[in-house]
């Protein structure tokens with residue numbers, strides 16, 4: 255309860271203090287900082303997916319800048335031979351402004367990614383964008399197989415979505431979901447979300463054409479997913495594990511790398527770090543409590 259109250263106070267904490275503590279979740283403000291983090295992770299046997307921080311493009315110019323930024327990221331990944339792909343938010347491409355124009359921006363990136371033999375994952379945002387994002391993903395897949403998207407286990411619809419997407423041989427990241435959603439459309443209790451996560455995992459793994467990225471720091475799920483895959487005789491090249499930069503879960507992920515599984519870190523960078531960092535801090539009331547205490551102590 256105290257942690258919950260504290261997370262509600264974050265918006266009034268001075269930005270400098272939030273920044274100091276939240277910096278663990280973000281590579282830095284520029285591309286060089288992302289490159290350094292990805293290099294360090296690669297040296298430890300990990301893969302990465304680079305995200306340019308930002309969402310809800312304010313206008314077309316902002317959304318066009320997002321495309322230019324990602325083109326530079328793709329160029330850097332090639333030049334430096336980094337084991338990384340990219341993750342892109344539809345609202346950062348302007349989907350809330352105009353769906354067709356956002357789609358054209360996505361095609362620019364999908365074509366670049368395909369030419370380079372790389373991969374683009376379309377992040378999933380709140381439920382107001384679920385249908386539009388799945389539409390975007392399905393059209394992008396007609397253009398290139400080098401595209402994937404995300405489904406969120408907390409949404410009640412996800413098990414049904416997973417059945418349809420599995421039949422299409424989809425490439426999906428499976429996460430719990432980070433946005434606040436109404437109980438009418440989303441499971442709220444941890445156990446219900448876990449149950450949905452595991453049911454969805456089984457549906458996706460049972461369809462031979464799918465590729466699944468299990469994005470979670472939940473130790474129960476990280477223990478069960480490899481067992482389920484083994485029990486279903488799913489080869490390790492059909493799935494991977496993903497984690498967010500800054501979340502202390504290496505003690506579980508490193509052994510997975512040593513067992514031969516692919517593990518990928520989500521590496522965000524950019525100047526628009528605030529909303530992303532606050533989401534991460536809200537997931538971690540201990541950290542939020544630390545920030546608020548530090549603020550009062552000053």
Ligand SMILES: Cc1cc2nc3c(=O)[nH]c(=O)nc-3n(C[C@H](O)[C@H](O)[C@H](O)COP(=O)(O)OP(=O)(O)OC[C@H]3O[C@@H](n4cnc5c(N)ncnc54)[C@H](O)[C@@H]3O)c2cc1C
Nearest residue numbers: 377378429430431432469470471472496497498520534538
């Ligand atoms: C690679 C990746 C990509 C993602 N992409 C999306 C997306 O596109 N759309 C979307 O809605 N959500 C996305 N998420 C977020 C996800 O939906 C969850 O909100 C987030 O991962 C927390 O859920 P969890 O599965 O880790 O389980 P939880 O039960 O929330 O966490 C399990 C444990 O992990 C630790 N932990 C979790 N978060 C933190 C933190 N911030 N700091 C410190 N410790 C922490 C805690 O010890 C916690 O007990 C993504 C997550 C990952 C890992």
